[in-house]
Amino acid sequence: MRRAGVWLALIAAAAMTAPLLAPYAPDALDLAHRRAAPSFAHWFGTDDLGRDVFSRALFGGRVSIAIGLLSATVAAGLGVAVGAAAGYLGGWTDTLLMRGTDAVLSVPRLLLLMVAAATLQPSVPALVIIVGAVGWMETARVTRAAVRSLLASEFVVAARAAGAGHLRILSRHLLANASGAIRVAAVLAVGRGILVESALSFFGVGVQPPSASWGSMLYQAQSAMTTEPWLALFPGACIVVTVGALTAVSDAADE
Amino acid sequence: MGLAARRTAEAVPLLLLVSGIAFALLQFVPGGPIEVYLSNPGVRPEDLERLRRALGLDRPLWEQYVSWLVAFVRGDWGFSFSDGRPVFDRIAERLPASIELLGASLALALAAGIPAGIVAAVTHRSMLDRSISAVAAAGVSIPTFWLGLMLQLTFAIGFGWLPSSGRAADSEGLARLQYLAMPATVLAFAHAAAWSRYLRASLIGVLRAPFVAAARARGVGPRARLTRHVLPNALAPVASVVLLDAALLVPGAVVTESVFAWPGVGSLFIEALGRRDYTVLMAMLMVSSVAVVSFNLLADVLHAWLDPRVAS
Numbered sequence: 037m038r039r040a041g042v043w044l045a046l047i048a049a050a051a052m053t054a055p056l057l058a059p060y061a062p063d064a065l066d067l068a069h070r071r072a073a074p075s076f077a078h079w080f081g082t083d084d085l086g087r088d089v090f091s092r093a094l095f096g097g098r099v100s101i102a103i104g105l106l107s108a109t110v111a112a113g114l115g116v117a118v119g120a121a122a123g124y125l126g127g128w129t130d131t132l133l134m135r136g137t138d139a140v141l142s143v144p145r146l147l148l149l150m151v152a153a154a155t156l157q158p159s160v161p162a163l164v165i166i167v168g169a170v171g172w173m174e175t176a177r178v179t180r181a182a183v184r185s186l187l188a189s190e191f192v193v194a195a196r197a198a199g200a201g202h203l204r205i206l207s208r209h210l211l212a213n214a215s216g217a218i219r220v221a222a223v224l225a226v227g228r229g230i231l232v233e234s235a236l237s238f239f240g241v242g243v244q245p246p247s248a249s250w251g252s253m254l255y256q257a258q259s260a261m262t263t264e265p266w267l268a269l270f271p272g273a274c275i276v277v278t279v280g281a282l283t284a285v286s287d288a289a290d291e
Numbered sequence: 292m293g294l295a296a297r298r299t300a301e302a303v304p305l306l307l308l309v310s311g312i313a314f315a316l317l318q319f320v321p322g323g324p325i326e327v328y329l330s331n332p333g334v335r336p337e338d339l340e341r342l343r344r345a346l347g348l349d350r351p352l353w354e355q356y357v358s359w360l361v362a363f364v365r366g367d368w369g370f371s372f373s374d375g376r377p378v379f380d381r382i383a384e385r386l387p388a389s390i391e392l393l394g395a396s397l398a399l400a401l402a403a404g405i406p407a408g409i410v411a412a413v414t415h416r417s418m419l420d421r422s423i424s425a426v427a428a429a430g431v432s433i434p435t436f437w438l439g440l441m442l443q444l445t446f447a448i449g450f451g452w453l454p455s456s457g458r459a460a461d462s463e464g465l466a467r468l469q470y471l472a473m474p475a476t477v478l479a480f481a482h483a484a485a486w487s488r489y490l491r492a493s494l495i496g497v498l499r500a501p502f503v504a505a506a507r508a509r510g511v512g513p514r515a516r517l518t519r520h521v522l523p524n525a526l527a528p529v530a531s532v533v534l535l536d537a538a539l540l541v542p543g544a545v546v547t548e549s550v551f552a553w554p555g556v557g558s559l560f561i562e563a564l565g566r567r568d569y570t571v572l573m574a575m576l577m578v579s580s581v582a583v584v585s586f587n588l589l590a591d592v593l594h595a596w597l598d599p600r601v602a603s
Contacts, residue, residue: 139305142587144542144579147560148312151572154564155316227432234434235546239561254437265444272437280432287428 040284047278051098058091063246071264081266083256092248093271099249101278103164104230110168111229112222115175116211122176123183124206134180137173145170146235153241160247167232175221182214220286227282234275250275295592302584309580310363313573314356320569363577369570373563378574382556388458389555392548393540395471396478401533404483408490408529413517415495423487430484435543439477439550446473456552474551478543482536489532493525500524527598534590538583 050057060066066086074081080089122133152158152166183206186192192209200208211218230250236242237251238258245252250271257267325342328334343349347358362369368378411423447455459470497503498521506520548557556575563571 135301139301139308142305142538142584143309144539144576144583146542147545147576147579148309150545150560150564151313151576152316154567154572155320155569231432231434235436238434238436239549239564241564251434254434254440258440261440261444262448265448268437268440268444272434272440275437276429276433280429283428283432 040281040288043277043281044285047097047101047281050094051101054094054098058088058094060088060091062092062095062248063087064091071260073264074266080270081264083264083267084260089253089267089270092253093250093274096248096250096253096271097274097278099160099243099247100230100233100251100275103160103167103233103243103249104226104278106164107168107171107229107233108222108225110165111171111225112175112218114168114172115221115225116179116218118172119176119179119181120183120206120211123180123187124202124210126184130180133176137176140170141173146232149232149236150239150241153236157241157244160243163233163236163242167229167236171225171228171232175218175225178217178221179211179214182217183210186210186213216289220289223282223286223289227279227286230275230279230282294595295588298588298591302588305584306577306580307360310360310577311356313576314359317569317573318352320567363574368574371563371571372568373566373571378570381559381571382574382578385554385556385559388460388553389544389548389557392471392474392478392553392555393544395475396482396540396544397537399475400479400482400486403479404486405490407483408487409494409517409522411487411491412494412498412525415498420491424491427484427488427491430480431488433481435477435481435546436550438480439473439547442473442477443550456550458553460554474547474553477550478540478547481543482540485536486529486533490525490529493529494521497521497525530597531590531594534593535587538586538590541579541582541586 064087066082066088068086069078069082070084070086072078072082072086078088078090080093082088083092118133118137122130122137149166149170153163156162156166158166187210192205195205195209233242233249234251234254237249238254240255243249243252253271254268257264257271260267325339325346325348328339328342347355366379368382370376371378371381374381407423407427411420411427414420443455446453453469453473457470459466503516503520506516511520544555545557545560547553548555549561552558556578559571560575562568563575
């Protein structure tokens with residue numbers, strides 16, 4: 037947990053201070069040093085235009101992490117709204133919302149997203165919204181379960197007896213006590229958002245040039261696998277470390 | 292079976308919703324469904340108008356949707372934009388390769404994930420448990436396509452032990468397995484990891500249950516405790532997760548097949564995505580939704596059969 041937290045802090049700091057850390061501009065061409073293997077001058081090597089892969093990975097990380105964080109915010113917002121409504125109102129609202137959630141969960145979302153991204157050709161903000169829009173179901177389930185189990189607790193009954201309104205009970209008592217579980221789901225959603233974005237970009241329908249993300253760097257790397265393997269190695273390793281740290285943190289918080 | 296009928300009835304509106312979304316998405320294509328002809332200088336405006344009428348694109352949207360849906364249900368899936376052949380045939384000819392890959396991956400994921408989960412739980416907090424859990428955590432964090440690229444880099448480009456991509460449908464035995472090995476491993480890995488994590492958590496919970504301590508107090512040995520008391524209780528919830536999750540092998544196969552140029556329906560989907568072959572994409576979206584929804588249905592029914600409390 038602690039180690040994963042340190043990794044996350046390092047990754048976040050690196051993404052935030054990318055302009056200071058990057059030894060080169062991310063799109064600076066250096067035609068004299070094209071396709072250079074990793075060295076002290078270019079830690080992650082250079083690509084076919086002589087761009088420094090380390091600098092590109094730093095800036096690409098900002099895009100990947102931002103999409104992960106913001107799409108998880110969208111997903112958590114939707115999920116908490118649906119889950120709280122279902123859990124608090126109960127009855128047929130609950131049945132309808134949760135059957136709907138199950139239904140949406142059973143749609144192959146990656147494929148739907150790929151077709152949506154290919155037809156809509158979204159900008160980065162639009163990508164955040166569509167990735168978030170298909171990631172709310174897990175949070176909704178967790179929130180609903182927590183709200184339902186807390187609804188019968190004595191402090192909720194007491195608050196109601198003391199004259200607290202629905203919104204106050206929901207926000208101050210139910211969601212406040214469910215926040216641990218909701219946070220775990222949200223952390224997982226960040227990792228999932230990063231993975232989904234990388235898959236979309238890897239197939240050429242996500243982040244488009246001149247912007248770059250870790251996934252779109254891998255898209256470019258695929259054609260040069262035999263000659264410049266470092267192009268595929270490093271951006272992918274960045275994804276694994278980031279998502280792995282997020283998984284470890286949520287696992288630890290869960291236990 | 293009441294449950295199966297109810298679930299089937301619930302699946303219908305869901306599939307209608309997916310078809311509606313798929314149809315709506317097509318309307319957002321710049322230039323609409325006849326986009327390919329717009330950039331062709333040999334096609335005159337009056338030809339476009341005739342084409343629009345011939346294809347029924349001048350009719351109201353809902354009429355187009357209904358006739359598309361009716362045709363789809365009848366098995367008339369239109370013609371591929373990229374080579375003009377019936378979409379149904381293009382998908383059908385790719386199915387055997389996908390079924391081979393899915394079957395191998397499912398078997399591999401079960402063979403690796405279930406024992407790994409049991410060993411990790413029984414040796415809870417040991418070095419062995421930590422290493423299994425670390426591999427499993429990596430399995431759920433690695434992008435499938437990147438794992439594929441790294442395996443290709445190591446075993447095909449580096450050592451030269453395995454072919455980097457493709458399928459040997461006509462050869463027998465070893466050659467065929469050599470082509471299958473990497474894609475099946477990649478597709479299985481994330482699922483094996485997820486299932487072992489779930490099983491481990493479920494087992495650890497059951498191992499702490501009072502009835503296990505009671506069995507121990509009665510002098511039941513560790514092996515009998517595990518096989519007769521713990522596993523039956525821990526496996527039931529895992530079985531339904533496995534079934535629900537196995538449905539996700541279908542979209543997972545799209546990514547894996549494309550990385551390894553495995554000539555299945557998944558590769559067809561990515562090819563169609565690259566060529567903006569919308570008739571194929573729409574049909575694939577519908578077929579995979581039907582596949583996933585039926586898998587879920589099967590999971591629900593089997594779960595109810597394994598654990599009768601669910602049905603009520």
